[in-house]
Amino acid sequence: MLKEFKNFAMRGSVVDLAVGVIIGAAFGKIVSSLVEDVIMPPIGRLLGHVDFSGLFINLSGTHFDSIAAAKAATPPQPTLNYGMFINNVINFLIVAFCVFLVVKQVNRFAAAPAPLPTTKDCPQCAMPIPLAAKRCGHCTTQLA
Numbered sequence: 001m002l003k004e005f006k007n008f009a010m011r012g013s014v015v016d017l018a019v020g021v022i023i024g025a026a027f028g029k030i031v032s033s034l035v036e037d038v039i040m041p042p043i044g045r046l047l048g049h050v051d052f053s054g055l056f057i058n059l060s061g062t063h064f065d066s067i068a069a070a071k072a073a074t075p076p077q078p079t080l081n082y083g084m085f086i087n088n089v090i091n092f093l094i095v096a097f098c099v100f101l102v103v104k105q106v107n108r109f110a111a112a113p114a115p116l117p118t119t120k121d122c123p124q125c126a127m128p129i130p131l132a133a134k135r136c137g138h139c140t141t142q143l144a
Helices: 001-010 012-046 065-072 082-108
Strands: 119-121 128-130
Touching: 001 012, 012 082
Parallel strands: none
Antiparallel strands: 119 128
């Protein structure tokens, strides 16, 4: 059983998947930092110094100045954190766009598919003839 597991784990596809997941997680952290630290501050400034991550609706009816204050209350108060949702949507859109750009470049460098054949060999004389030919132009054999 241990040998089977070793064979499974060392297959190329499993190792490739593991590398992809690790690189994807690191790439996700980079994009999250890009969104939170580079993109969102100017957008927040343009919209009147709004920090999207701090936007919330307190569902308990009492007033709290921040999400942290609502969570620190005894008992913790339920909040609808729509600002974090906005940040996550923007983060997702940027990640999706980056993945699109990477896949587009990889596909550009991938080998083009081989063109479909336009000829076939005559079964009688083995000379190349068009695929749609009804008769061989070299030996005049009737084709099916």
